[in-house]
Amino acid sequence: MNNILIARHRRALTLVEILVAVGLLSAVMIPVMLTFGAGSRGLTMSAEDLTTHTAALELVEQMMAAPFDLVPTGVFPHDRIRDNQAMSPATPLRFHISDVPGIERRMTVSEVSKNGVVRFKKIAVTVTMTGQNAKGSGRSVTVKTLLAKEN
Amino acid sequence: MTVSRESAKPPYIRYRGFTLVEMLVVMAIATLLIGGIVLLLTQFRRGFSKGEETGVALQEAGMFLAMLRNDLINAVPDPTLPPEKRQESVRATPTGISFPVYTGERDRTARITYSYQPADTRGSISRAVDGGRPRTLVNGRVASLTWEVCTEQITATGPGSGTKRIWIDVHARIGGQGKAGVKGREIVLTTKLFPARLIRQLN
Numbered sequence: 196m197n198n199i200l201i202a203r204h205r206r207a208l209t210l211v212e213i214l215v216a217v218g219l220l221s222a223v224m225i226p227v228m229l230t231f232g233a234g235s236r237g238l239t240m241s242a243e244d245l246t247t248h249t250a251a252l253e254l255v256e257q258m259m260a261a262p263f264d265l266v267p268t269g270v271f272p273h274d275r276i277r278d279n280q281a282m283s284p285a286t287p288l289r290f291h292i293s294d295v296p297g298i299e300r301r302m303t304v305s306e307v308s309k310n311g312v313v314r315f316k317k318i319a320v321t322v323t324m325t326g327q328n329a330k331g332s333g334r335s336v337t338v339k340t341l342l343a344k345e346n
Numbered sequence: 347m348t349v350s351r352e353s354a355k356p357p358y359i360r361y362r363g364f365t366l367v368e369m370l371v372v373m374a375i376a377t378l379l380i381g382g383i384v385l386l387l388t389q390f391r392r393g394f395s396k397g398e399e400t401g402v403a404l405q406e407a408g409m410f411l412a413m414l415r416n417d418l419i420n421a422v423p424d425p426t427l428p429p430e431k432r433q434e435s436v437r438a439t440p441t442g443i444s445f446p447v448y449t450g451e452r453d454r455t456a457r458i459t460y461s462y463q464p465a466d467t468r469g470s471i472s473r474a475v476d477g478g479r480p481r482t483l484v485n486g487r488v489a490s491l492t493w494e495v496c497t498e499q500i501t502a503t504g505p506g507s508g509t510k511r512i513w514i515d516v517h518a519r520i521g522g523q524g525k526a527g528v529k530g531r532e533i534v535l536t537t538k539l540f541p542a543r544l545i546r547q548l549n
Binding site: 231234235238241242245249250252253256257259260261262265287288289291292293294295 | 390393397400401404407408411415419496498500509511513515531533535536537538539540541542545546549
């Protein structure tokens with residue numbers, strides 16, 4: 196047994212092997228990472244929902260609490276719905292609106308008649324998240340209700 | 347039998363040790379990797395705590411506002427007050443708001459009281475029915491809370507003259523700094539609540 200040679204052949208990893216390994220690791224880790232982001236987004240959406248619902252109900256409730264005959268009909272864009280601003284020339288009622296940044300309100304009030312008599316007023320309020328610095332999500336919520344003439 | 351000199355030697359394999367530089371490089375890389383992973387996990391853990399705190403604050407803020415709104419919708423004029431003073435049925439102080447509500451049980455009314463207990467760090471809000479045991483709605487998360495009863499009477503001539511309107515202006519900041527020093531997102535509630543039943547009965 197002369198010159199026993201122990202060959203220790205060590206082959207390096209090829210680029211393809213490394214790329215496959217990195218790809219597999221990414222495939223496993225990316226969904227894990229995205230899970231954390233999804234949780235944060237969910238909270239942001241919940242906070243936006245609370246803000247938009249609160250703003251929509253504020254407007255709907257004050258219309259519901261007003262005397263039926265004084266509730267004006269028509270389309271009320273965002274710039275007409277201002278705090279302490281008259282709802283319309285036909286009514287002495289004024290809007291009472293909280294200052295909430297990053298939202299836009301829009302309201303539609305229409306009459307529902309039966310046999311020529313106005314029985315209901317249909318109120319639809321849409322609140323859209325515009326966000327500050329135009330970075331809002333653009334999500335919106337619409338609250339609809341019927342106001343009945345009670346007498 | 348002759349044994350050659352070479353074959354008498356054990357098979358010789360030359361193993362070279364790691365140099366100090368190699369060890370230092372490996373240790374530095376390992377430290378960076380482990381440090382990165384620990385930092386990442388710490389941030390995830392902090393993010394979870396923050397998210398949990400924000401979620402609880404959102405839930406408590408939403409529940410408080412929903413209950414107050416629902417109670418105010420069912421608020422009725424205080425029968426113990428003379429008719430000309432019944433628009434004062436909703437009483438508010440910096441630490442509490444109280445009003446009678448229609449319960450639907452044998453046409454009786456119950457007095458609902460919301461109490462705000464301010465604290466150095468974060469206060470709490472509770473609700474009690476007819477002076478009973480208060481139920482905590484927001485526990486140690488209220489940064490600030492104000493509620494103000496606003497009234498309006500339309501004096502202009504023509505339709506609607508004399509119409510009385512009442513609303514409660516609510517401003518609350520809930521969350522932010524939670525319990526055990528966990529900092530979450532602050533929920534800002536700014537709204538006006540209209541007690542529809544009370545307004546109709548006053549008009």
